[in-house]
Amino acid sequence: MNFDYSEKSLALQARLSAFMEDHVIPRHAAFVQETTAGSHVVSFMEDLKALAREEGLWNFFLSDLQEDEPGTPLSNVDYAPLAEIMGQLPWASEVFNCSAPDTGNMEILHMFGTPEQKERWLNPLLNGQIRSCFSMTEPDVASSDATNIETVIRRDGDEYVINGRKWFSTGAASPRCKVAILMGKTAPDNANRHEQQSMILVPLDSEGVTITRDIAVMNHHSYESHCEIAYRNVRVPVSNVLGVEGEGFSIAQARLGPGRVHHCMRSIGQAELAFRMMVDRTLERKTFGKFIHEHGMLQDKIATSRIEIDQARLLVLKAAWLIDEFGVAGARNEVAMIKVVVPQMCERVIDRAIQTFGGMGMTPDTPLPDLWTMARSLRLADGPDEVHKRSIARMEVRKAQNGPRDSYKFFTLPSRADERDIRQDSVSVGE
Template sequence: MDFTYSERVNELRQRLLDFMERYIYPNQETYRRQIEASGNPHHHAEIVDELKQKAKAEGLWNLFMTDPRYGPGLSNLEYAPLAEIMGRVSWASEVFNCAAPDTGNMEILAEFGTPEQKEQWLKPLLEGEIRSAFAMTEPDVASSDATNIQLTIERQGDEYVLNGRKWWISGAARPRCKIFIVMGKTDPHHPDRHRQQSMILVPRDTPGVTIVRSLPVMGYLDNESHCEVRFENVRVPASNLLGEEGSGFAIAQARLGPGRIHHCMRAIGAAQYALELMCRRAQARVAFGKPLAEQGVIQEWIAQSHLEIEQARLLTLKAAWMMDTLGKKAAQKEIAMIKIVAPTVMTNVVNRAIQVFGAAGLCDDFPLASMWAHGRTLHIVDGPDEVHKRSLARLLLREQRLPQA
């Protein structure tokens, strides 16, 4: 295995790092002020559009797209360190058109969409003109088992009719969110539980689609706008089906594999940023006659944080390498492991940083409180830790299965 960054990746890393220094870090307060001044927590901050034009002009655009028809054609391993850099600031990925859930939605539209679907929805998403949402999780069932979902997608002539509820639908309240990819059941009685589901494209302004509420995350009601959405007799053309009937579960798995690499590397980037903030604070702050950096317990936190970040980064790069060279199925264990490890590292490191900052770490003068809240959600999104541990244990037990007598 070779995780050495290629010359191309090193060049992109340097350009991204320079862009972050020039435009992202200096505008963190601008971003926050623009959201607050609008009076709308889901407001699209003007600074994002301004910086998007700069990113596009510098060729730092759609970097996540492995398909060279739609992006630079980077592998998962090549994109991973770039996702880490963007993950250092929560809203930075959008500047480069590399923000979830759009990334996953663009990937499955590119892979499973018809030419008409690509023209209508993929093209404006690739240009950064619109945003999208992915509607899978439901309030009435344990959605960690995706076969549980209950929203119905019923064929009636040349249309499909949707009925059901979804929640934690990221981005649904954003003004620029124009399209939902909705997962529901087209054949609830199919003997194969994994062939009961389908995915379908639903424009946000379709009659019967109601944004019920936006759900705060640990008290934060922010631009991510995680929403509860109701679908009542929502009618869309049959041509809006993504792939074929019964392929919804498989498409979801295709979407989640690369997405977990992205999530984990962004989490590692946030943890790295928190460690750097912790080090600066520890050197600048004096307590009991000496800088915090000279206190043994602080030194232990800093060292332990670096160890955890480095381990998580290497494991994630290994998972990305395996996906690229051996395929997603061969990387099942590694994908499960990083989804367990990366959120744990992020919340641990940010928690230590908050402690070093003291009371200041609890307020929004610094990014740590919101970083911790976001990191805590990663223990649940894209499958809770326990589900990934269960999958990992089963794979390991299968490998060590005793021979039959």
């Protein structure tokens, strides 16, 4: 395994860090002020995006970006530190056109889109002119098993007619969000449960699309928005199917592979920020005659956090390297592992930072409550921990079933012909 960053990545890391310091981090207070009032757009975002693009800090996430597409293609290992730098602030990735859910949507449009779909949706997304959402989860069924999805996609001549209710379609409340990639069932009676689903591109201004709610997460409305959407008799041309009808399930798997790695990379940036803030705070304040960092219990928090962040980062880099070398299929186990490890690690590190800040850690005077909420959410979004653990366990069991199955047999004594009852050798108490 080789986690060395290329010269190109190292140079971009330096430029991106400087851009974050000069233009993004100083705007965080303004961002909080504008979005606390419930806005899903911020007044300075388009200017920042134009500046980032001008400086060549644009679309780093697509390793197979073509020459006529805007941005800089990078391997996953090279992209990892950049995602970490951008990920520090939950809103910063948008400045560089590298934010979820658009990145995952652009990836599947890139992989499966027809030339017309690319022209209409992918190009404006790559240019940062519009945003998109991913509409899979439904309130009425346990959606962590995607075969449960019930939204009906019925073919009627040259059109599909869509009926269903989705929720947690992240980003849909933004006026800049123009398209949903929706998963529903085109063949609910297909004996193969994994071939019942299709992905359809649904313009959000279609008749019958109603955004009924922006759902509060931990009782808090976020800038990105998590929406409930009713799709009632929505008609779109059959040419809006993404890939092949009936292959929606496998496209969802393709989408969530690199998408999960990118989420994890951004999350590590957030853990790193919380960690730095925690350590800096302990240098400033004193209790019981000592700086806070001089108390053993704080040293334990600092050391444990550093160990946990570095462990998680190494596993993420391993997953990124495996994708680069062997594709998503070759990294399936590691992608599931990081999706469990990283959000849990972030939750613990950010929680320690909150505790170390005292009461202030619970307030919007630090980004910590938002960072914690994102880490907690990520234990559900893109699949709950339990479902990823199920996949890991099933892969391990399959390996064992196909292997020699004798790992413990060397340690077991063979049965002997001269076996005797050990009670004959024992001496009774009092004898």
